Amino acid sequence: MKRQIPFVLVFIFGAFMVFQYFIPHESSEWVYEFLLDWIIIIGIFALALGIWSLLRVSLDKIKNKKENYIYSYLILFGLFGEIIFGFTAFNGNGESWGFYLPFVACALLAIIMIIHTIISTGKKTTFAALAGVFILLSVLISIFDNSWSFHFSSAEGVQNPMFRSFFDHILIPVLSTMFALLAFFIASAAYRAFRARNLLATLLLVAALIVMMRFNPWVAVIYGDYGAKLSNWLMNVPNLAAQRAIVIGIGLGIVATALKIILGIERGYMGKG
């Protein structure tokens, strides 16, 4: 029973969605949009599980003092810091920050102390007492400080200057530099893999070289716009043929896999026990 119901659900909802595609009527659209809303909401609820997993792994490292455990504090700091910023905002235009930063510090320390209370084996009472002190401090600040306040039901927190600074000066530089590392990796991958070991590797190498030469001004001066024409032809003829075949294959693969799942032929994705 426990094991059968999920597969029945998969079949019912899957089959419905297949037929829904062919029914343009309003009522079928309504169900469709409603179900897609479900997916979004379930996904957001599941994020709690994700954050829990992230915390567990970090705490486990700290608790067992595994290699590099010290960096796990940075994860905690970033995670809780950003969450606190995202749910608080300054009243007025934010010209006065009041005791905002001390509050954030107290709240973060309180969280760290609570965590240590949970994971430590000795000294539990010391950590608990410290946690109590910091909680008290942050509660007091949030009661008596009028320059900022919590916002849960509206999105003022996203405009919080600290939230934006974290985004602009931590996330953006790191993420775009990570992306930019590709400039180097594409070079090293080309060096390592573009060797004429056999016919297939040679075809790969020659096609890539022709296209790369097209963007090299020195080569263009010698060959004229022949390189540009050749590389455009490569993209619009052999590449188009390759893509078309792959797309058709992928389409059939997706439909076959989805069918196997809806019909209950493939059950490997669902747990047992």
Place this chain on the structure above:
Amino acid sequence: MKLKTVIFICLLLLATISVSAQEGAEIVPETDTTEQMPPPAPISLLTAVDTDNDNGHSVTLTWELSPDDRQGAKSVMSYEIFRWVPLMRDTVEQVRSELANTGQELEVGDPTGEIKEKRNRLRDEYEGLLSRYSDAYGQYPNNGVWKSVGVSPSGSTTFADKGSKEREAFDYLPDYCDFYYQVFAVTSDAGIRTGSEIFGPVHSYGQWFNTGRIPIFVAVLFFSFLTIYFVQRAKKGDDLYVRPLAGIEAVDDAIGRATEMGKPILYVLGLGTASDVATIASFTILGRVAKKVAEYQTALIVPTYDPIVMTVAQEVVKSAYIDAGRPDDFKEDTVHFVTQSQFAYVAAVNGTMLRELPATNIYMGKFFAESLLLAETGAVAGSIQIAGTDEIAQIPFFIVACDYTLIGEELYAASAYLGREPVLLGSLKAQDWAKAALVILGIAGLVAANLGWTDFTDLFHVIN
């Protein structure tokens, strides 16, 4: 493409409605203009029908061009379409905008519950008005005015008067109401115009089957039949041959290698969510890999990008350990969540690779720009790498940087290959037959196209 065109023309129409609503554009009286220029000839044969294959709330008009379209001094520059609307429209619009305002007020805050109450009252009033609204359309030509619903450029002979299906939207167009239309040919001087004969009444309503999608329907039915047929044959014990795939055979060796070296295996499910079929296919592969890993007692690391993917992957790995008879060896943190940001995830996985030095990295699922970042770092760490993705743009990078790559649909075949269950191999057979059918249809269609038999090729044309 056609659907897009229709949608965007309709959006344009909405914009014009809003503009004309502000200006309160009514039909310009056709006097005094004759002394400057004679009015253009009107359009002819105006017809309006419900738009086909949609959810209703839309009427399609067609007409024959005015003889003055784009020629001569009284050249027609555009056609303006008018629909007759009851006078009640202003009341309806007023209540609707008040209702919309309360929605905005609610977002600011509603400490006393007053706004909420007002909103409910307005909503009831609005619903009542709407039900009388459709009756008012029936009173044509009394108690109503002509209202511009859109402009179509010269040379066009069709226009879709499409409204919203949302009852509280400003352009809500009710179904099953009597609509009357008139189209004006307009010259460069907006005052000089000629109206057509009035057409009506016409209803809009939703359909229960989209005939434009029949080719897809047939294809799905045909393919489902093939799959079920071959799976049944496989169940009966037919021997099904599949040719070997290098990437799949490598998986077994790679797990063995990891065991020998005493190093872990890193399995990356990619950036897909659990709603991507590529990721679901990857789950089943993960299941097979995890089972072997459990048998060999090697370590497995599965960092995930999406919390639902993490949950499903945990289930999959856990049951693989149970299948292998080692439920106690399963640790929940084997599958862990990292973060939902693409490059932050890559940063973390890259760090893991250089710290844990896995013997084997397996990438299966949806990958985007990070494919090469992962694969090159994996190569630095000296791992054997096996990749499979259906993101066409990323396949070249995997081919270049990995030892084995499953191209496109081979990813979907992989779970059948790894499991070697006859039932799953049956579906591969179905895929092959479908491909053969496509090749034959493609050749036949091309021959038909060269001979100009568009009737045949149109059979395969999907109209949205």
Place this chain on the structure above:
Amino acid sequence: MDFGTFLWVNFGAFLTFAILSFLYKDNPFYKIAEHLVVGVSAGYFVVILWHNGLSPNLFQKLDDGSWFLLWLDSSEPWYIIPAILGVMMWTRFSKKWAWVSRWPMALYIGIATGVAIPLEMGAKVNRQLYAIMEKGFDWQNFFGHGSFNLLDATSGLSQVIIFVGTISALIYFFFSKAHTGWFGGMAKFGIWILMIGFGASFGYTVMARISLFINRLQYLDKSWYRNAVDTVNENYHVGFPIVFWFLILLIVGYIILEIVNHVKSKESPAAE
């Protein structure tokens, strides 16, 4: 430039260098940037999904109901169902009830696969099939439009190559037939076409990826380095040159340390 911005700009530059240092090898700076950004991005998504996902898609749908009636009196009470399903996901925290979480998962996967079948069949199979047969070969311009031009992508010859290429590449993907005889020949041609296509699209991407690095160079140059050397700049801050030289010192020091370590390890190979 106020002091807060000064600190942030420098921190951004530091993180940029920290990530770039990964090219050499894994190091403490990279670890700092990596762990920090994992935490911050996870927190960022919690906030964004709360404000942009949960709030409009759930809370606002139920907010005209009252909690003691379990929001059943709201105008769209059926939105309680996804909320319940979401909460069912949380049964995973308990070992005994974890199986309940499979129901929402089954729903999720059922809906996703069901949506995919007709959609992918239409977009990937039907549409491509029609694209193959949509136009007959252009016999008039078989060798290029106007003049003889083999590199004309819309000439009849190119159309023939596209067609044959597509069919052969499809044949390469056949699973249940060994690649032998004429079938194997077609499959071989298919894989050639695939490889040429992959090579070309690889080559095309190089320029875009180098541009990403140029972007980063410009970022460091304009928003950071220029503040340190260009004293007339409105963003000039006396701290910038200090930080700049400190960073240079740090990098040089690290390089020297690495060289010393390298030499030492060569002198005493037994140490490994």
Place this chain on the structure above:
Amino acid sequence: MNVFEKLMKLDRRWVFLFLIIVCVFAYVVDFNVPIMVEPESQKIYDFIDNLEPGSIVLIAIDYDPNNMAELHPMTYAVVEHCWRKHVKVIFTALSQNGPGMADQAIRDISDSLMVDQTYNGVEFKGREIINGVDYCFLGYKPYYALVILGMGQNFRLPFPSDYYGSPLDSLPMMRGVSNYNDIDIVVDLSGGNITDAWISYGQSRFNFPLALGLTGVMTAQYYPYLGSGQVMGIMGGLLGAAQYEEMAENPGLAKDGMRVQLGAHVVIILFIIMGNIGLLIERRRHKKEGGI
């Protein structure tokens, strides 16, 4: 191990180091990169160069910061060329982060117009660029295809007022300018699928000359439109921008970037060749040893 084997198995960090040195060197040191002008970008330049003073060009800035490195230089080159020739410019930004890009470009180019310059032997006096006289920035509106269609009727339909809030009729240059008929050419600089909308909703419907500036990855995809005449010219990636600068004799951002591109491409190609030479020599040696 001989030299060639070493070449074969070179640690990739040498590739990184070499690349980073060459890139930074090329970024800092100003050396001349020969640019061969392709006919596709020549056509755009010639068209704008032959415009009468007072003509109007519409420049659509449809890219995000991600594609800035490739597309920003095109904006700078084309707009400066227009303004130097006293051609008026209408800017639109149909991608979400476009307005920021356009705003920055307008400010920077206005500054550089203050200086006297000589391009292609013609001396241009520095002058002040005035909003509403020399240019008009319409700003951003969502649903780009709708906006493109709407502008075909009248610019005032999607944009009753400009980006800075002044009504279009209050701007001197917009008087008597109603739709694409009053515009000489549309230049779309885009890093995404807005280009498709400009072709199918804009050009094919309203029949104006359309020139494209695209990222390198996208370029090949749009060449078929050149053949069909829907597009009059294409600038592809940084190279296309550099070609425009070359024609205008006004080296700028693109040529700066092109130095880095050239350096990086040469390094990559050299390393590929090195690897293959190593492979070739090793193979030959293998054969010899096998023969004995």
